[in-house]
Structures are given as C-alpha cells and as structure tokens.
Amino acid sequence: MSSKTLVQFLTKNLNELRNQGLYNEIDPVQGPNGPIIQIDGKRLINLSSNNYLGLATDERMKQAAIMAIEKYGVGAGAVRTINGTLDIHVQLEEKLAEFKGTEAAIAYQSGFNCNMAAISAVMDQHDAILSDELNHASIIDGCRLSKAKIIRYNHSDMDDLRMKAKEATESGQYNKVMVITDGVFSMDGDIAKLPEIIEIAEQYDLITYVDDAHGSGVLGKGAGTVKHFGLSDKIDFQIGTLSKAIGVVGGYVAGRKKLIDWLKVRSRPFLFSTALTPGDTGAIICALQLLMESTELHDQLWKNGDYLKRGLKKLGFDIGNSETPITPCIIGEEKKTQLFSKRLYEEGVYAKSIVFPTVPAGKGRVRNMPTAAHTKEMLDEALAAYGKVGKEMGII
Numbered sequence: 146m147s148s149k150t151l152v153q154f155l156t157k158n159l160n161e162l163r164n165q166g167l168y169n170e171i172d173p174v175q176g177p178n179g180p181i182i183q184i185d186g187k188r189l190i191n192l193s194s195n196n197y198l199g200l201a202t203d204e205r206m207k208q209a210a211i212m213a214i215e216k217y218g219v220g221a222g223a224v225r226t227i228n229g230t231l232d233i234h235v236q237l238e239e240k241l242a243e244f245k246g247t248e249a250a251i252a253y254q255s256g257f258n259c260n261m262a263a264i265s266a267v268m269d270q271h272d273a274i275l276s277d278e279l280n281h282a283s284i285i286d287g288c289r290l291s292k293a294k295i296i297r298y299n300h301s302d303m304d305d306l307r308m309k310a311k312e313a314t315e316s317g318q319y320n321k322v323m324v325i326t327d328g329v330f331s332m333d334g335d336i337a338k339l340p341e342i343i344e345i346a347e348q349y350d351l352i353t354y355v356d357d358a359h360g361s362g363v364l365g366k367g368a369g370t371v372k373h374f375g376l377s378d379k380i381d382f383q384i385g386t387l388s389k390a391i392g393v394v395g396g397y398v399a400g401r402k403k404l405i406d407w408l409k410v411r412s413r414p415f416l417f418s419t420a421l422t423p424g425d426t427g428a429i430i431c432a433l434q435l436l437m438e439s440t441e442l443h444d445q446l447w448k449n450g451d452y453l454k455r456g457l458k459k460l461g462f463d464i465g466n467s468e469t470p471i472t473p474c475i476i477g478e479e480k481k482t483q484l485f486s487k488r489l490y491e492e493g494v495y496a497k498s499i500v501f502p503t504v505p506a507g508k509g510r511v512r513n514m515p516t517a518a519h520t521k522e523m524l525d526e527a528l529a530a531y532g533k534v535g536k537e538m539g540i541i
C-alpha cells in the first residue's frame with residue numbers, strides 16, 4: 146500500500162517535467178566509460194564524461210585497484226574513526242597533500258559529500274557565506290546545511306563580490322565570512338578569478354574556499370586552478386573530487402594541518418559514513434602518482450580540447466567563452482537542445498543536453514567533454530555529425 150498523496154504528487158510532477166521537456170532519461174552504458182561507448186548495442190563517440198584524462202579505464206589504474214583489493218579486500222569495514230582507517234587511506238591523504246602542495250588533506254567518499262562535510266564543519270548560523278551564483282549544487286547544499294547566511298554574488302562579478310564582502314563584514318552581524326567558488330565552472334568552462342577573489346578576501350579577512358572539481362588534472366599542469374594562479378598558500382580550503390580527472394570516486398579537502406585536524410573530529414560524513422573502498426583508494430594513489438610524474442595526459446587533453454573547439458567554431462556553433470577543454474555548444478530553447486542531442490545520438494555521438502534547472506532557462510546546451518583518450522579520428526567523426534545535424538536543424 147502506498148500513500149495516495151505521494152502517488153498524486155509524483156504523477157503530477159513527473160508529467161509536468163515530461164511535458165516541459167525537462168525529464169532526462171538515463172542510458173546504461175554497456176562496458177567501460179571510455180572515449181567510445183556502447184548503449185543499447187550502439188557504438189557512440191562519448192563526449193559526455195568527466196573522465197578528462199582517460200584514467201577511469203587506464204590499465205595501470207585497474208592493476209593498482211586489483212593489487213589493493215588483493216591486499217585489503219573490497220570494503221574498509223567501518224567509518225574512519227572506528228576502525229575503517231586503513232594505512233592505504235593515510236597514504237592517500239599524504240599523496241593528496243603532496244599533490245596540492247598543502248600541509249595535510251582529508252579524503253571523503255565523494256565530492257558532493259566533501260562539500261556537505263567541510264562547509265558545515267566550519268560555518269554556522271552566526272556566519273555568512275559569499276557564494277558565486279553559478280556554484281555547483283553540492284556547494285549550495287553544503288552552505289544550506291551550515292545554516293550560515295548565504296549571500297549570492299553575480300557570476301564572477303568582482304565589483305559585486307567586493308560590495309557584498311564590505312557590507313557583510315562592516316555590518317558586524319557575522320562572526321566569520323567565507324567566500325566560496327568553483328575553480329572551473331562546469332557548464333561554461335570558465336575559470337574563477339582567483340587573484341581578485343584573494344585580494345578581496347585579504348582586504349575583508351574572508352575565509353577562502355575553492356572547489357576545484359573540474360580544474361584538478363586540467364589546469365596548473367594538472368595540479369589545479371589554485372596552482373595555475375600560483376596561489377597555493379592563499380586558499381584556506383582546496384576542495385576536489387577524485388571522480389573526474391582522477392578517474393575513480395571520492396573527494397578531498399587540502400589545507401593547513403589544523404583545518405584537517407578539525408574536519409577529522411567535526412565533519413559528519415567522515416565520522417558517520419564508511420571510508421572509501423581499498424580498490425578505489427589504490428587506484429586514486431596511482432592516478433596522483435601518474436599526474437605528478439608526467440604532464441603527458443594533461444597536454445593531450447588540451448590538444449584535443451583545442452581541436453574540438455576550433456572545429457565547432459569553424460562550423461559556426463556558439464561555443465560560449467570556455468577557457469578549458471569543456472566545450473559547450475549553446476542551442477538555447479530546451480526542447481530544441483534535447484532534439485539536437487537526440488539527433489547527434491542517432492549519428493553516433495553521445496553529447497548530452499543540459500537544460501534548466503542545471504543551467505538558466507533558455508540557455509540549453511549540449512556540453513562536450515573531450516578527454517585525453519580521444520583520437521583525432523574520433524573527434525573528426527564527432528565534428529562531421531555536428532555539421533550534419535547543425536545544418537539539418539538550421540542552427541548553423
């Protein structure tokens with residue numbers, strides 16, 4: 146027996162979403178999530194994953210995971226503070242600190258979890274958070290969970306941030322004020338203006354928090370957005386995910402030792418949720434080692450990103466103002482965007498439409514994420530499909 150009110154609620158709202166073209170179907174991928182994937186038996190060029198460096202399917206990573214499973218088994222067995230901390234978790238955190246150039250680091254089970262954990266461990270109802278309006282959902286939810294006053298500033302608008310930082314600090318209403326931003330904004334591929342943010346933070350004594358989910362492995366020769374600007378000692382919280390360029394799963398905070406010590410006793414997902422699995426942990430350590438040893442994958446990613454961008458632009462598409470390999474193709478209206486993506490699928494390209502509420506209404510796009518694992522032939526094949534569908538739909 147299910148509740149009548151619940152069934153009515155679900156039916157009404159699901160129908161509404163479907164009618165507005167806002168309900169995205171989920172397609173199971175049959176096999177590895179590499180540059181070529183198979184869905185429903187169909188071969189597709191995959192331009193929709195965050196597997197930026199191709200590490201999710203890399204042989205060296207698989208071997209590292211297998212070795213860790215052989216040694217430790219498949220599960221950590223408990224939360225970190227009970228007896229779930231294996232020595233491999235400690236090695237991972239030491240590697241993360243080395244990778245980010247900080248005193249210490251703490252790992253979480255996902256990037257989403259990490260933002261929920263870190264923000265609410267430090268900020269409370271007597272504080273304020275200045276948050277870029279385009280920050281990721283996990284940042285927004287982490288801010289809400291903290292109960293701090295959330296003050297949104299216009300996207301990357303430094304005058305607006307300065308004015309709001311001044312107001313918040315001079316009001317005397319708040320104990321602490323934090324500024325929080327994505328390092329790279331995933332829907333447009335633009336980079337946060339960290340040097341200006343730091344200057345404002347120093348002027349108003351703001352705590353600085355950068356979520357570099359899409360910058361790590363991509364900018365700063367792989368080390369991330371903070372390193373890209375040479376600001377490693379100026380950011381209090383360097384957040385990242387281990388699920389995108391690193392190719393596995395998990396999240397982390399890198400920063401000063403005192404901050405990490407605090408998160409180990411006060412962040413709830415660390416205290417109450419089971420640790421990363423040994424296999425994941427072994428593979429992540431392998432990825433960090435690979436990134437610190439060579440920039441080969443990073444360089445290939447940029448080469449592929451530039452190639453795809455040039456190709457799409459030449460065809461006449463609006464690719465926005467991306468400063469990273471993330472390449473949006475802005476179509477506009479939601480239904481048209483979804484139809485465009487569907488036609489690309491039929492032509493053998495998997496590039497998902499992203500529509501409201503993930504991006505503002507009327508700014509629907511097909512977002513392309515080239516990776517280091519794509520070949521020039523694959524990208525040419527994708528560009529040919531873009532050209533064909535774009536002309537057919539009168540977009541170019």
Ligand code: PMP
Pocket residue numbers: 255256257258260281283284327331356358359386387388394395396
């Ligand atoms: N932060 C940002 C900026 C993200 O883009 C994402 C993933 N889309 C996350 C956090 C969440 O990371 P994860 O997938 O590892 O939970």
